[in-house]
Amino acid sequence: xxxxxxxxxxxxxxxxxxxxxxxxxxxxxxxxxxxxxYVSKFIVETKGAWAGQLTVRIRGPKGE
Numbered sequence: 001x002x003x004x005x006x007x008x009x010x011x012x013x014x015x016x017x018x019x020x021x022x023x024x025x026x027x028x029x030x031x032x033x034x035x036x037x038y039v040s041k042f043i044v045e046t047k048g049a050w051a052g053q054l055t056v057r058i059r060g061p062k063g064e
Contacts, residue, residue, distance in 0.1 A: 019048070022049035023046050025044050025045075026043055028041060
């Protein structure tokens with residue numbers, strides 16, 4: 001979006017807020033039954049989520 005403020009010589013570009021609901025995670029590393037010695041691989045897609053900070057947390061089966 002572009003904003004123009006009357007009397008100002010500047011135009012401001014304002015992006016939308018990040019949309020976490022648009023982030024998708026998939027791959028064998030997020031399936032049930034993965035062994036502790038298995039190398040986990042997964043893909044995080046952020047297309048359409050806008051700019052923002054992405055944090056990935058890996059938790060055990062009990063959420064710890």
